[in-house]
Amino acid sequence: MGNHLEVQPGIALEDDAGSRATVIAIDRSGTEELVLVRLPDDSELSFPISLLQQRKGGIFFSGEFASLSGAAPETQREDPALVIPVIEEFLTLEKKKVETGRGVRITKSVDVLEELVDLPLQRDEIIVEHVPRDILLAEGETRERREEGDTVIIPVLEEVLVVQKRLRLREEIHITRRRHETHAPQRVQLRKEVVNVEQINPDKLD
Numbered sequence: 001m002g003n004h005l006e007v008q009p010g011i012a013l014e015d016d017a018g019s020r021a022t023v024i025a026i027d028r029s030g031t032e033e034l035v036l037v038r039l040p041d042d043s044e045l046s047f048p049i050s051l052l053q054q055r056k057g058g059i060f061f062s063g064e065f066a067s068l069s070g071a072a073p074e075t076q077r078e079d080p081a082l083v084i085p086v087i088e089e090f091l092t093l094e095k096k097k098v099e100t101g102r103g104v105r106i107t108k109s110v111d112v113l114e115e116l117v118d119l120p121l122q123r124d125e126i127i128v129e130h131v132p133r134d135i136l137l138a139e140g141e142t143r144e145r146r147e148e149g150d151t152v153i154i155p156v157l158e159e160v161l162v163v164q165k166r167l168r169l170r171e172e173i174h175i176t177r178r179r180h181e182t183h184a185p186q187r188v189q190l191r192k193e194v195v196n197v198e199q200i201n202p203d204k205l206d
Helices: none
Strands: 012-013 020-025 033-037 044-048 052-055 060-063 104-117 118-136 146-148 151-160 166-183 184-201
Touching: 020 044
Parallel strands: 012 060
Antiparallel strands: 012 020, 020 033, 033 044, 052 060, 104 184, 118 166, 146 151, 151 166
C-alpha cells in the first residue's frame, strides 16, 4: 500500500484542521490508489492515498478536507470499478497454560499398628517309666532297644546266679514323648506407610 500505511476501511483520519473522517473504501483500479472517506455530515470525498501521513496519534491527511469539497465530480463520482472490501469477523479459540502452583510437597509418615497374633506353640514332654518284667531269658537270648509308637523301650538286663547262668529281664524302661499344643497370644507391631500430598502455594516457597 502507498507510503507503507496500513489504511483499511473503518479507520479514522484527521486533517490539519482537526476535522475527522472515516475510511469507507480503497480504490485500486487506477494508476494511483485513492481513499474514499465519509465526513461527519455524511458527505464523501476521495483523494490519493499519498496525501496521508503516519504521525504520532494516528494517520493524518496533509491539508484540510474542506479544500477538497469543491471537487464534486471527484468526490461524488460513481466508479463501477471501485473495490469495496467485505469484512467478516472470525472467532479464534486459543489455549494457553497458566501456572497455578509450582508443585506439590509429598510427605511420608509411618503409622504403627498393633495386632493380636495367636500362634500355636509346641512343647515336647518326656515321660520316663520303670516297668518291672522279671523274665528269665533263654541262654543266648537278648533284648534290643525298640520303639512302639511314640514310646522308646530300652531293656535293662542283669545276670543272676542260677544252676546255670542265664539272663533275666528285670525291667523295661519305657520312654514316651507326648506333644502338647498351647496358645501364647502376643501383641506384634506392624508398620504401614502413609503418604500425604500437600498443595504448595508458590507465594510461600523459599
